[in-house]
Amino acid sequence: MDQMAEHGQEVKLVGAWHSPYVHRVAWVLKLKGIAYEFVEENLNKKSSLLLSCNPVYKKIPVLVHHGKPIVESLFIIEYIDETWKDNPILPTDPYEKAMARFWAPLIDEMLLEGSRKVPYAEEEQLEKQIQQVSEAMEVLEGMLKGKKFFGGEKIGFLDITFRWMTIWLGAIEEVAGVKFFNSGKYPLLEDWKNKFIGFHVVKDNLYPMEKLVRFFKKYR
Amino acid sequence: MADEVKLFGMWASPYSLRVELALKLKGIPYEYIEEDLSNKSSLLLKYNPVHQKIPVLVHNGKPVAESSVILEYIDEIWRDNPVLPQDPYDRAMARFWAKFIDEKIQPTARNANLAEEKEREQAVEECCQQLKMLENELQGKPFFGGDTMGYLDIAALVIAFWFEVVREVVGLDLITEERFPILCKWIGKLQDIDVINECRPPKEKHVNYVRARYEAAKAAASN
Numbered sequence: 111m112d113q114m115a116e117h118g119q120e121v122k123l124v125g126a127w128h129s130p131y132v133h134r135v136a137w138v139l140k141l142k143g144i145a146y147e148f149v150e151e152n153l154n155k156k157s158s159l160l161l162s163c164n165p166v167y168k169k170i171p172v173l174v175h176h177g178k179p180i181v182e183s184l185f186i187i188e189y190i191d192e193t194w195k196d197n198p199i200l201p202t203d204p205y206e207k208a209m210a211r212f213w214a215p216l217i218d219e220m221l222l223e224g225s226r227k228v229p230y231a232e233e234e235q236l237e238k239q240i241q242q243v244s245e246a247m248e249v250l251e252g253m254l255k256g257k258k259f260f261g262g263e264k265i266g267f268l269d270i271t272f273r274w275m276t277i278w279l280g281a282i283e284e285v286a287g288v289k290f291f292n293s294g295k296y297p298l299l300e301d302w303k304n305k306f307i308g309f310h311v312v313k314d315n316l317y318p319m320e321k322l323v324r325f326f327k328k329y330r
Numbered sequence: 331m332a333d334e335v336k337l338f339g340m341w342a343s344p345y346s347l348r349v350e351l352a353l354k355l356k357g358i359p360y361e362y363i364e365e366d367l368s369n370k371s372s373l374l375l376k377y378n379p380v381h382q383k384i385p386v387l388v389h390n391g392k393p394v395a396e397s398s399v400i401l402e403y404i405d406e407i408w409r410d411n412p413v414l415p416q417d418p419y420d421r422a423m424a425r426f427w428a429k430f431i432d433e434k435i436q437p438t439a440r441n442a443n444l445a446e447e448k449e450r451e452q453a454v455e456e457c458c459q460q461l462k463m464l465e466n467e468l469q470g471k472p473f474f475g476g477d478t479m480g481y482l483d484i485a486a487l488v489i490a491f492w493f494e495v496v497r498e499v500v501g502l503d504l505i506t507e508e509r510f511p512i513l514c515k516w517i518g519k520l521q522d523i524d525v526i527n528e529c530r531p532p533k534e535k536h537v538n539y540v541r542a543r544y545e546a547a548k549a550a551a552s553n
Binding site: 166181182185186188204205207208211212 | 380389392394395396398399400402403406407418419421422425426429430463
């Protein structure tokens with residue numbers, strides 16, 4: 111509570127409801143009990159706030175703390191962990207932290223960037239994207255061996271970074287008529303997905319699958 | 331128990347240099363293993379199965395890959411002479427700009443250097459816009475890290491030294507005094523730092539190496 115009073119003033123999260131990068135930051139803020147104002151951006155008509163906060167990439171999410179902008183979801187999460195030190199999100203062991211820093215952006219690239227094009231891809235491209243997503247899921251399946259969560263006994267940084275997957279991929283599966291999760295090929299990931307849905311903080315943040323499906327269909 | 335630190339690197343790699351420099355700046359003893367990238371050792375493949383690339387730091391038998399990840403790891407294990415800034419906001423900025431160098435500046439510079447004449451002007455313009463954004467981070471400071479070198483200076487060494495070698499080979503001068511007076515001043519300061527000169531690839535050997543790769547890339551592009 112003390113650290114909230116000291117640091118908790120003026121936290122804004124600039125983002126869009128359909129972005130998994132925004133959601134992972136929102137979940138971290140909620141897990142740490144940090145009050146914030148959410149500023150919804152229309153990515154087809156970017157606000158002057160966004161353009162001034164992120165002039166380099168003009169992308170969301172942007173965390174604004176005491177008027178200073180921080181960008182890139184993974185860097186934002188590190189910033190949050192370093193500023194509000196209770197309930198650390200990243201592993202405390204330096205080697206485990208290094209592994210988390212190595213895998214998070216790599217899986218983002220393979221899984222998130224691979225899958226986001228699936229609803230719009232032409233047939234040839236589609237094969238390639240599906241292949242990329244499958245490779246990523248195999249890696250994740252391997253990482254879960256002998257563990258309850260990616261973070262071990264409890265939810266950790268990687269669980270939070272990959273959490274979006276269960277809703278996002280589900281929506282893409284429905285829109286594109288492909289199967290990622292429900293193919294039976296990744297039993298540990300299936301288990302993980304089901305465990306995670308029960309976790310109450312995250313449950314508050316489940317963004318509606320139906321809304322996401324409509325969103326994908328609109329831009330198809 | 332004494333720490334065992336090994337670095338798998340390559341003499342002409344700016345990523346390898348980042349790690350070497352950080353280890354030297356922090357006074358960490360290490361064993362350096364030179365990799366032949368055309369014939370990678372089984373140890374390298376074992377320690378970095380995902381990317382099979384250097385640099386890889388192996389600390390007491392445990393491997394860490396990716397130069398930015400390695401630098402953060404080093405700072406957390408050996409806490410003297412920190413390479414990253416202390417303030418969380420400054421850390422976020424340093425991380426952002428280091429990533430920008432690798433994901434934006436390096437590829438656009440490569441495009442500019444390999445571009446055909448008709449595309450060159452636009453490619454150069456794009457690269458220069460990005461370099462300008464980075465240069466702005468130096469405003470009023472001798473180094474990106476402030477009074478002394480830090481994480482972002484180390485990440486940006488590729489711009490200081492690799493770009494000049496490519497200029498000698500390709501003939502394209504991206505970082506002119508006229509366009510980037512502050513960056514040029516920063517590069518001048520780096521050239522006077524002993525520990526950097528100890529780690530840098532020897533100039534002539536480096537030029538020959540880059541020339542061979544450039545000619546191969548040009549040949550491949552025209553086929």
